[in-house]
Amino acid sequence: MSWRNAAVALLCAVTTPVLADASPSPAPAPIPCPKSAEPNPERPPRPSPPPDVPAHRTVGGKQLDSAGLVVPAGVPDPPANTAVSWLVADLDTGKVLGACGPHEYGTPASVQKLLLAATFLDKLDPQQIVTVVHEDIAIPSDSSAVGLVENGQYSVETLWLGLLLQSGNDAANVLARLGGGAGGMAAGVQAMNQHAKWLGAYQTQAVTPSGYDGPGQFTSAYDLALIARVCFANETFRRYQLTERTQIPAQPPKYEGFEIQNENQLMSKYPGAIGGKTGFTSLARHTYVGAAERDGRRLVVTLLGAEPRPQRSWQQGAALLDWGFSLPEQVSVGRLVNPGEPLASPSPSAAPSNPDGPAEVVAAAAESRWTTMFFFGTGLAIATGMTVLAGLVRRARIRRRTDA
Template structure:
């Protein structure tokens, strides 16, 4: 067989590529780069966080000496809350209007607190760090276990707890109800420490929080610290936070706590071991959730932030007897703050008719243990034209068949081109 020239080989290769890829002109050009846009919403269509949160940027999740990092929680074969909630991209009802443009959160869930309907979502089961929004879960455990009228004397360990603080001082006397106010209204890690100390300490409290999460059907959640500080294995999801908030809002005490704007909080005595120390007077404690002050019908919520978790937020509102909630994970303050993003999504939800749903917040009695798991793709990919994940898998198989056909056509086309080139060369020689 004679060797084909380099030019002929290049032409043949180009023909093969053309046949296999199809006409390039039919593809849409890349959109222009908008240099004025100050943010971009992360694309989660390929399920980058199906099993674990994004990599940590600090040493907060490095295990203690002698310990190992826990393995990721299993991903249920059937998405909790319905098949559509197994998708990782944006999930909206059929015929729904476009979502607000200012939502930069990586994952979020918009839900109905009363019916349990999930109205819309983005990466609802994607796993992220909850930061202080996990204090809702701590509040659920504490409300079940502690007498709110009991008073405790704060320790130095309580006062020196790492992170945000309500302002507890060593020797201060606080009721558990006041500690709950500091926990929910001001996200006090010092209050979280004082509460968890009464429940057996941090490790015991974390175990109780994880058990409570499982009982509510929150299978994406593993708490590492009572307060929400990052730690090895810490994860949750926007869906799980919606479960926690709905369960908490069924408790009248919690509902009263998060809707309180201001309250008087106790001071604490001077430390006799510190020269010239003075008594600290009581002060006015203000709720740190701006949605409560700025959104009509707001019922309150919970804020959160760590370097690894970024901005997290939970909030809800009641309009004409209809209560909706928004949970946001791995957000940012661009282009607007998380509570403002939540407000946009609440407006979106209230504009849709009751009963609009892409899934449901499961009731605790329907929760089952994880007996089988699935891989991150393709069953967790963004929803195709048909809402069925089974349909997506079938489409993938069909596309595989089409690819095989295209490859076959390409090979045949390449051989035809080569044959024509050789035939033309032979004719030239005869002439």
């Protein structure tokens, strides 16, 4: 081989980077969640959710980005249930103890009323008397209702009790209209959505104040836990939740008063229950939020898309609460973020300080580091190659002069 060919071969060898296979390894398949035998109900097709935002699926920790079962290592399996997605968390520490598809989109039904409470409970005077207008009671025939009447006058506190005890869609409309001020009910719903984002519930989009089905209305099991945590931190909310029954005042001369009762059976049948909310539409199926306290520890469970057999939704929630209480306090698979906590910025600088942040943050940082190393290595190799080539040329010239 001539010196020119040898030099070119050496230069190519030192300047060609050795690259590992850069193709990403396939993500492991989600672990199936334990399922109860469930009927095959006739239900409308599930609505198409909005496109996933990767950063939203990792709110609370990278482990929560799963469509399947997420539980701490070494703990007993959670009880089987019929819910499409669920989550169990500690109301006080914010630790997520386990979940199934925590960031999967679901349809809320009446558990969305908790977002209405989280948004306006502290902003409305409970003693204010409100007059009901026709728009408030113009609800579909299959809606749950307290039984408010047009031109009837009710205190805001009575409306909250009607909302939380009897899941009144009519009460939800009045409260959202009142909370929306001059903008009315539409402004109230807009405020709910803004509040959801402030809480970190990025997958929640309200279309109706009551949770009655509307196009584009979604939430997730994780978001519901965030909302519930804020509600149960509110003393007034806890007092309303513990109310067993209340009187809806008469509206003379035509309408007599009547009594309503708390519909959440967890309250009367589960020791330590502190409240929650039921929900159902034919589209959403059964949705549920329940909370209980045991030995100074407060847990919350959220379920979306459950069926009422072989157990009612509150019973499935109770079984998950039992499972959560059986776990050591230190275990978790993530956390409930705090209200106002900013979403991790998808920039390379965020990766080192937030190892549990969104996956794309870590990927971007790794890609940036690899790019820097590649170009640095290439430049070094080129410089080395040129030095070797120059040396070969000098040696060849010396050899040619000597041979002459």
